[in-house]
Amino acid sequence: MKKNLTVRSLMIVILLVLFSIQAGAQEKLDLQMLDRIRTEGLMNSKITDFLIYLCDIYGPRLPDSPQYVKAGEWVVARAKELGLANAAMEPYGTFGRSWELLKYYAAMTSPQYMPIIGYPKAWTPGTDGVLKGQAVLLQPKTLADLDKYKGKLKGAIVLLQGEQDLPISFDPMASRLLDSDLEKLVLAPEPGARRPMTPQMQDMAARQQLQQAVNKFLKEEGVGVIIEPGRGKDGTVFVSSGGSRAKGAEMPAPAIVIAVEHYNRIVRILQKDVPVELEVEVQARFTADDLPGTNIVAELPGADPKLKSELVMLGGHFDTWHGGTGATDDGAGCAVAFEAVRILKALGVQPRRTIRMAMWDAEEQGFVGSRGYVTNHFYDRTKKEKKPEYDKLSAYFNFDNGSGKIRGIYAQSNSAVVPIFQAWLEPIKDLGAATVTLRNTGGTDHLPFDGVGLPGFQFIQDTLEYGTLTHHSTMDVYDHLSRTDLIQAATVMAWFVYNAAMRDQKLPRKFVDLNVPPPTRGRN
Numbered sequence: 001m002k003k004n005l006t007v008r009s010l011m012i013v014i015l016l017v018l019f020s021i022q023a024g025a026q027e028k029l030d031l032q033m034l035d036r037i038r039t040e041g042l043m044n045s046k047i048t049d050f051l052i053y054l055c056d057i058y059g060p061r062l063p064d065s066p067q068y069v070k071a072g073e074w075v076v077a078r079a080k081e082l083g084l085a086n087a088a089m090e091p092y093g094t095f096g097r098s099w100e101l102l103k104y105y106a107a108m109t110s111p112q113y114m115p116i117i118g119y120p121k122a123w124t125p126g127t128d129g130v131l132k133g134q135a136v137l138l139q140p141k142t143l144a145d146l147d148k149y150k151g152k153l154k155g156a157i158v159l160l161q162g163e164q165d166l167p168i169s170f171d172p173m174a175s176r177l178l179d180s181d182l183e184k185l186v187l188a189p190e191p192g193a194r195r196p197m198t199p200q201m202q203d204m205a206a207r208q209q210l211q212q213a214v215n216k217f218l219k220e221e222g223v224g225v226i227i228e229p230g231r232g233k234d235g236t237v238f239v240s241s242g243g244s245r246a247k248g249a250e251m252p253a254p255a256i257v258i259a260v261e262h263y264n265r266i267v268r269i270l271q272k273d274v275p276v277e278l279e280v281e282v283q284a285r286f287t288a289d290d291l292p293g294t295n296i297v298a299e300l301p302g303a304d305p306k307l308k309s310e311l312v313m314l315g316g317h318f319d320t321w322h323g324g325t326g327a328t329d330d331g332a333g334c335a336v337a338f339e340a341v342r343i344l345k346a347l348g349v350q351p352r353r354t355i356r357m358a359m360w361d362a363e364e365q366g367f368v369g370s371r372g373y374v375t376n377h378f379y380d381r382t383k384k385e386k387k388p389e390y391d392k393l394s395a396y397f398n399f400d401n402g403s404g405k406i407r408g409i410y411a412q413s414n415s416a417v418v419p420i421f422q423a424w425l426e427p428i429k430d431l432g433a434a435t436v437t438l439r440n441t442g443g444t445d446h447l448p449f450d451g452v453g454l455p456g457f458q459f460i461q462d463t464l465e466y467g468t469l470t471h472h473s474t475m476d477v478y479d480h481l482s483r484t485d486l487i488q489a490a491t492v493m494a495w496f497v498y499n500a501a502m503r504d505q506k507l508p509r510k511f512v513d514l515n516v517p518p519p520t521r522g523r524n
């Protein structure tokens with residue numbers, strides 16, 4: 001019995017291998033073009049030039065902020081210079097209100113002078129001029145703990161949490177996927193029921209509830225500014241939003257996040273009953289609260305009379321958080337998309353299908369830009385209405401897991417694309433990109449496509465310092481991009497997009513029931 005089973009398993013494996021070789025063999029690959037793409041992409045890359053403009057000169061790009069619009073106009077001009085067609089900032093709907101930082105200053109002035117590393121939370125208002133006063137440490141366990149402060153906190157500079165634990169880390173900051181990691185990724189995850197809510201998760205939910213109630217109380221009391229300890233260390237601060245983009249939403253109290261080492265010093269001094277004098281000034285500006293949201297698009301038009309109305313898309317998200325300059329999240333993805341198209345354009349490629357590059361708005365707020373785009377161009381979920389381009393899209397390729405090189409691709413539960421991607425990767429294995437997993441990945445702009453049954457894919461990328469240092473932090477800057485990884489990624493992206501644009505058929509689709517809402521997952 002056992003032997004039979006083994007023989008049978010072996011037969012199945014052989015059949016699967018034969019099938020995938022056969023399916024792969026059907027892929028006609030232009031290896032001479034691959035050589036040219038490799039030469040242009042690896043030897044003549046322009047990706048750093050794009051990133052210096054985007055990150056250093058234009059800087060962070062909160063959705064639809066004045067900085068976002070300026071940087072977007074620069075990309076559109078650059079796309080036109082390259083000779084791309086239909087380059088534009090394309091509205092997709094209403095975003096709401098945006099926010100920009102004009103000034104930040106904070107220091108401890110007593111018992112000693114210490115400049116404070118910190119960043120205001122986005123979507124929080126500025127302070128009422130320069131606040132000067134004694135730091136007040138509250139540490140409420142319940143809302144009732146704050147009763148004694150009623151009427152005493154007007155204009156106060158408050159800290160809500162105690163000293164933060166900061167263990168020494170012996171783990172490396174950066175890592176690459178090992179062969180063993182990639183082998184594991186190819187295997188299906190263990191089937192199992194959804195994990196129940198753990199005590200830690202319940203604890204977290206309760207803490208969040210208390211936090212909201214405390215913030216409401218402090219706002220009503222007219223507190224001057226709330227100071228929070230940042231996640232991260234070594235002066236790095238992870239900072240995102242402290243308010244809402246929604247039209248007419250209530251304004252929160254001013255709030256800043258400071259380096260945990262500076263936060264802890266202030267707390268320890270206060271706990272010895274030594275007064276701490278602080279100065280804080282924030283100037284911030286909200287935009288109009290009904291701003292239109294815009295994505296950036298540009299095309300390399302298709303040349304085949306029959307196929308040019310069909311599409312291959314590639315992209316990343318253009319919006320960023322405000323603490324750094326949005327280099328790895330996701331300037332990298334925008335630069336990879338732009339460079340991939342530049343490579344093809346430089347080689348005079350005349351794609352059969354139209355290649356459309358997109359840089360999305362407001363990914364960090366829940367794929368707002370790409371969702372709007374999918375609704376307008378492909379499928380309107382609320383109206384249950386297919387748009388003409390729904391049947392024209394071959395695939396969308398996304399790059400948004402930091403600046404690490406491409407190691408392979410998630411096939412997103414679409415078995416039919418696996419042998420195709422394997423065939424495309426075979427001649428570029430030496431670049432380190434060789435893995436196709438059937439697994440899904442979440443958290444990026446391929447999801448709105450995937451959710452309506454369109455082939456949307458995110459690449460498998462080396463992690464580098466994305467999880468430990470740059471993702472949503474003040475150190476998401478040009479210096480923490482790996483330029484050599486990005487040069488590889490743009491070359492691989494150009495090859496993928498080229499193949500998708502040239503093959504006889506569109507990429508096969510998986511079955512999706514459009515009446516069932518897609519699962520929501522976290523964002524990158």
Ligand SMILES: [Zn+2]
Pocket residue numbers: 317329330363400523524
């Ligand atoms: Zn991202």
